[in-house]
Structures are given as C-alpha cells and as structure tokens.
Amino acid sequence: MKLKTLFCASIISTLLVACGGTDPESLGKDLFEKLQSGDKDSITNLSINEDDYYWLISKTNEAKASSKSPTPSEVEKKVKKTKRKVTKNVGDILSYGKMHGGWENASLVRVEVKAKETKGIEGADIYLHVEINEKQYRVLFDDLVNTDRGWVMSDSPRWLGLSYDPQFDKLIGEKLSVKPNNVFVSCKTPLNVTSLDILLRGKNNDSEVSEFLNSGKCSTNKSSSAVTVTIEELGEYTMDAKRKFANNEAEFPFEKIKISFEIDGQQKSGWTYTRWLASQAQ
Structure with missing residues (x-):
C-alpha cells in the first residue's frame, strides 16, 4: 500500500510539472520541490514552446482584432533564445542555493503571487521565499503565462538574493537624532513613500506635492529642538540598498524604515526613506 501511495504521489507531481500546475501558488510549491531535489529538467520544461507561443499570438489577435503574424522561423528563434536563458538561470539558481547552505x-x-492579466490572458509573477540556515532568500519566476497546456515561463527566472538576516533584528529599536528645525517626512505606508518620491523627482509643481501631503498619506515633521526617532520596522531588503550599504553610501541596507517619534507632546509613527532621514540626522 505504501509503495502504491508513493508511486501515485510521484505521478501526480510529474503531471503537475508537465501541465504547469493548477494555480500559481501550487506551481510555486512544486517549483520549490524541484529546486530542492535538483530537478533542473522539469523546471526548464516549463519554458514557453512554439505551440504556447502560437496560442498566445492567437489570443492576442482575438483581443486586439488584429493580425500579428511572425514567421515560423522568428517564433522558433524566440523560443530557443528563451529556453537557453531559462536553462542557464535555473542552473544559476541551483548554484546560488548550494553556495548559501x-x-x-x-x-x-x-x-x-502577483497576479496580472493582459488582453484576457492570465499571468503571474511568483516569488519563492526560501530559508536556508536561518537566512531568507527570494527566487523570482516572473512573466508566467497560463496557456492551454497550463502555466509556462515566457521569461527566465532569477535568484534575487538575501531578503532577511537575523542580524537585521538588531536594528529594531535603534535610535537616531534629527537636527533641530530640520524637516523630515513620514508616511502611512511604504507605497506612499514611493509615490511622494516620484512626485518630488518629477516635473510636478508644488501644488501637486502639497495636495498629496494634505491628503494625509504623508506628513512633514519639524521641531525647534532635536527629535529622537526610533526604528520600529524594516522595509524590503533590496540589492541596491545592499550595495550602497556595503559601499558606506547608506546608513542601513534598507530603502525604507518605519519610525516612531514625539513632537510637541504627540507620539507619531510612519514610514520614510532612509536617505531622507539620514540627510536630516546628526
């Protein structure tokens, strides 16, 4: 009975890979199992093939009422190029995992899973959050497309690197001092921080920035005396932030942090860019 159960489980797992899985989350779990077992071939077999490509072209033409008709040789060239990239990157992902434990x-x-849909075609980006020796890493399978044979990769997956290290926890509770009369910004969410930064970097006029601040999504803070801010939460660990931190160009290996502080007897908290805060700190 046990042998029969194991055999059936093996067959089901194989069929899941051959068909691309039933849904993105199930596919993500299956992809992890294949990485764990070193099954490179099963993963690369999910690379888009010529039939998948023709199916996508057909669906796109239906949605656009157009007639996009690449030549068969162009399709063949595209498919082979994608397969080469997928094969190489899957090998790299397996190697990075070995390097880190x-x-x-x-x-x-x-x-x-970040679901998306284009012209009626279901798509998704899948991030695998993997823990090895107490550290967490991310693997991205992006631009997945749900075709008539199941989920396939239209782009190559990538090892995104470290996303959590227990050492980061030591930063929680660390205090910084903002200089007197210096303005620093705090926002309700990390996304609000990004939105404000886009406005400040763009060619928008002051009224648009003021309107955004007046919406309550972000606020400016200023005190005639120094303000002590305490780190409450750490944002996403990004490769760019990691590089700047390693080169002593940034105070922390994070782009955004959540801080708490007191101004005029009022306790406040919010998200901010570390570079914004660093420029005002003493």
Whole structure:
C-alpha cells in the first residue's frame, strides 16, 4: 500500500510539472520541490514552446482584432533564445542555493503571487521565499503565462538574493537624532513613500506635492529642538540598498524604515526613506 501511495504521489507531481500546475501558488510549491531535489529538467520544461507561443499570438489577435503574424522561423528563434536563458538561470539558481547552505537544508517560507492579466490572458509573477540556515532568500519566476497546456515561463527566472538576516533584528529599536528645525517626512505606508518620491523627482509643481501631503498619506515633521526617532520596522531588503550599504553610501541596507517619534507632546509613527532621514540626522 505504501509503495502504491508513493508511486501515485510521484505521478501526480510529474503531471503537475508537465501541465504547469493548477494555480500559481501550487506551481510555486512544486517549483520549490524541484529546486530542492535538483530537478533542473522539469523546471526548464516549463519554458514557453512554439505551440504556447502560437496560442498566445492567437489570443492576442482575438483581443486586439488584429493580425500579428511572425514567421515560423522568428517564433522558433524566440523560443530557443528563451529556453537557453531559462536553462542557464535555473542552473544559476541551483548554484546560488548550494553556495548559501544547500537546497537540502532549504525550507519554503511562503509563495508570493502577483497576479496580472493582459488582453484576457492570465499571468503571474511568483516569488519563492526560501530559508536556508536561518537566512531568507527570494527566487523570482516572473512573466508566467497560463496557456492551454497550463502555466509556462515566457521569461527566465532569477535568484534575487538575501531578503532577511537575523542580524537585521538588531536594528529594531535603534535610535537616531534629527537636527533641530530640520524637516523630515513620514508616511502611512511604504507605497506612499514611493509615490511622494516620484512626485518630488518629477516635473510636478508644488501644488501637486502639497495636495498629496494634505491628503494625509504623508506628513512633514519639524521641531525647534532635536527629535529622537526610533526604528520600529524594516522595509524590503533590496540589492541596491545592499550595495550602497556595503559601499558606506547608506546608513542601513534598507530603502525604507518605519519610525516612531514625539513632537510637541504627540507620539507619531510612519514610514520614510532612509536617505531622507539620514540627510536630516546628526
């Protein structure tokens, strides 16, 4: 009975890979299992093939009422190029896992799915959050497309690197001092921080920035005396922030942090860019 159960489980797993999985989250879990077992071929077999490409062209033409007709040789060239990139990057992902402690020591923390739809065609980006030796890393399978044979990769996956290190926890509770009469910004969410930054960097006039601030999504803070801010939460660990931190160009290996502080007897908290805060700190 046990042998029969194991055999059936093996067959089901194989079929899931051959068909691209039933949904993005299930596919993500299956992809992790294949990485863990070093099954490079099963993953690369999900690379888009010529039939998938023709199916996508057909669906796109239906949605646009147009007639996009690349030549068969162009399709063949595109498919081969994608397969080469997928094969190389899957090999790289397996190698990075080995470098950081081995896939046999890895566990799947969670599958993050960012669903999207283009011209009626279902798509998704899948982020695998993987833990190896207490550190967490991210692997991205982006531009997945749900075709008539299931989910396939229209682009090559990537190892995104470290996303969490226990050492980061030591930053929680660290205090910084903002100089007297200096203005610093705090926002309700990390996304609000990004939106304000886009406005400030763009060619928008002051009224648009003021309107955004007046919406309550972000606020400016200023005190005649120094303000002590305490780090409450850390934002996403990005490769760019990591590079700047390693080169002593940034105070922390994070672009955004959540801070708490007191001004005029009022307790406040919010998200801010570390570079914004660093420019005002003493």
